[in-house]
Amino acid sequence: MIALIASIAFSAQLQTVQLSSLDLSQIHQGWGKAMKDRSVTDTPLSIAGIAYLRGIGTHANSTFKVRLFGKATRFHSFCGVDDNAKSGRASVIFKIVGDGKELWKSPKLSWKTPAVEVNVSLKGVKSLSLEVGDAGDGVDYDHGDWADPTIEYNGKAPVSLVPPIEKPIILTPAPAKTPKINGPGVFSVRPGSPFLYLVPATGVVPIKYDAMRLPKGLSIDSKTGVISGSLKHRGTYQVILTAKNKLGIAMRGFKIVCGDQIALTPQMGWNSWYVWLDHVSDSILRRAGDAMIKTGLSRHGWQFVNIDDCWARVPGSKDPTLGGPTRDANGRLIPNGKFPDMKALTDYLHSKGLKAGIYTSPGPTTCAGYEGAFTHEALDAKTFADWGFDLLKYDWCSYKSQALGVPGFKKPYQIMGKLLKEQKRDMVFNLCQYGMGQVWKWGKEVGGHSWRTADDLGSGFTLFRDSFELYAREHLERNAGPGAFNDPDYLLLGKIAGSGGSLRNTPFTPNEQYTQVSMWSLLAAPLILSGDIATLDPFTLSLLTNDEILAVDQDSLVKAAHRVAKVGETEVWSRPLEDGSLAVGLFNTGEEQQPVKVDWSSLGIKGNYKVRDLWRQKDLGKFKGTFQSPVARHGVMMLKLTKVK
């Protein structure tokens, strides 16, 4: 009798919710909008000829987060590519993640593949994430359907996760009025190449700059702090930089290395892509250079102003600005109508002490369909050098040799890497091929100074999580070092491109933005802002001008961080710094604020350490054995641990 009552009570409590009845507006996805009971293109749901009345039509990469309060018991669904994708290029992988842990993953599913059924236990799970990924080959035609997705629960019903609205709180203190020299402690140049370095210094202006023991061939402009000239002889020169204003003087050791290896610390700068896409022009680049100086970013070490795709001509285009011959009679590239004079543009940027970057593809055309370097590599490398560029991003796009495996992936980069070294100026070489063939293992060998480790970052926090996983799993820190940096893509901060040429705010919450800058600094990643530099709000500017955070990125030891602990949805990453201290990031990838703890044993240290909060630039006291602090949803606490003697 008792057993019967118990079983009636139990079944009375178990309920089922159809997920398509939840609020779908919070689903992030790569294209279009998630649809209730319809495919992403608004047709009836159908997978391999079988129709479904209820479900969610999405498009990779999509993430649907659901709060379960620990009350759910089971998730059930069918998954597959919607018949309306109508393309052999469609391929997706479905993933179910509970409290940060992968609970289930589908095989790669293509168009016409029969739906797979998923039935997983959700016992104890508080936060569920339903994800449709692009299976590693881009998102085109990836119409992923969750068909008839239901959750069985007991008590409080599941709801869509609506992220809390966070206020952008500025943690970075205003720089002191007294002079301070920022930026890396080391800079390198090849013998005979033009030398250009703008000494980054804060403090009230005017500042008078000097450099003691500057090697022969170099001189410093005392008003602008620009060091220029060239060095004939290889060697290491220990220079002392000074910056003086009416309130005092700052001094700092600065090592100049003349040798073959350039880009000893990660590049810091701006790139046009995420904000200007194909609207980029000469005047936008000049304005970016002006803004780098005017906002004060250059006083914190930001120097590169980089054009991304869309400066060349488009083969066969009828558009008068983009069309016409892509090369002249000698095969030299002709920029499109928005770039009247490349040399004048780089001269303009160089006159401010800044550097200029350009972009092309090893294929016949770039990702956006503009002229690429294929079969013209030698002339193009020379042209970029003649135009005065200091960096080349080489974006795989239309290049085809995937079938050849790693040697095929390497080939175009080997060719261009060698050509860049033959030029009479130093050009940083950024490989962009989305991590294929484990580029981090051979990027340096082919002449690269940095390499994109994954696809475009896009706008979902799951991508942060995925890159955390990639870097931890593959130990990417082992491939980083002076002149060799893993590149997880640009800083998506401030205003980025919206629809129809408009601008919109970064897709990241304020805490996620702190996470991005912190993580990139720990990883010794290039810091390249790709939001609008000309309209930076005070919060975004504060993220980009925290010298203690930037010093982690630019640390001369160039030991990138690795993950030392992962407990639930908390992670600790750490890297050793040149002064013997450790930079430590405490991350919370979960949906609620929670404490994050670091144990000295995971860092391989013992005893008393002074703990400093780097974003607030404040000492927190002495700690022994562990340190713990609450960390906000998707947020971070960046620490510096210095041994107490």
Ligand code: GLA
């Ligand atoms: C690819 C790259 C991006 C950007 C675009 C330009 O997607 O990964 O960073 O350069 O091409 O078309």
